[in-house]
Amino acid sequence: MNDTAGxxxxxxxxxxxxxxxxxxxCPRCGQGKLYAGFLTLAPSCDRCGLDYAFIDTGDGPAxxxxxxxxxxxxxxxxxxEVKYQPPYWLHAALWLPLILATxxxxxxxxxxxxxxxQFHHKAAPGRLVDRAK
Numbered sequence: 001m002n003d004t005a006g007x008x009x010x011x012x013x014x015x016x017x018x019x020x021x022x023x024x025x026c027p028r029c030g031q032g033k034l035y036a037g038f039l040t041l042a043p044s045c046d047r048c049g050l051d052y053a054f055i056d057t058g059d060g061p062a063x064x065x066x067x068x069x070x071x072x073x074x075x076x077x078x079x080x081e082v083k084y085q086p087p088y089w090l091h092a093a094l095w096l097p098l099i100l101a102t103x104x105x106x107x108x109x110x111x112x113x114x115x116x117x118q119f120h121h122k123a124a125p126g127r128l129v130d131r132a133k
Contacts, residue, residue: 012030012120016030017116017119018116020116021109021113021114021115021116021117022109022116024109025112026047026048026050027050027115027116027118027119028045028050029048029050031048032046032047032050033045033046034115035108035112038108039107039108054119055118056118056125057118060114061107061110061114062107065106066103069099069102069103072098073095073098073102076098077091077094080094
């Protein structure tokens with residue numbers, strides 16, 4: 001990742017980077033759009049020109065969302081089942097929309113957050129070290 005903050009640009013704090021990520025803005029300037037679609041990244045920032053080719057969040061955002069959403073939905077479903085014992089069709093009617101809401105709504109912001117933190121910490125792919133030298 002060669003497009004880091006230059007000498008004229010002040011270093012951002014982790015909190016500033018996180019806020020840029022949650023706002024789905026460019027991790028460098030905080031103003032340009034990060035996405036061209038719902039989860040499709042733009043090729044580069046339309047304000048500062050940062051090339052987004054370095055971005056690789058992998059499955060990170062989905063894993064965090066699944067863990068959080070799964071905990072929320074399972075806890076709610078267990079409480080409702082123990083307290084009210086509703087029929088199965090009511091469980092489906094209650095929990096399917098909640099699952100969709102708790103997974104799809106925060107996914108874009110979580111992906112942006114991980115991108116901003118990746119940029120802030122200058123994370124790069126791992127490389128093997130040749131110790132024979």
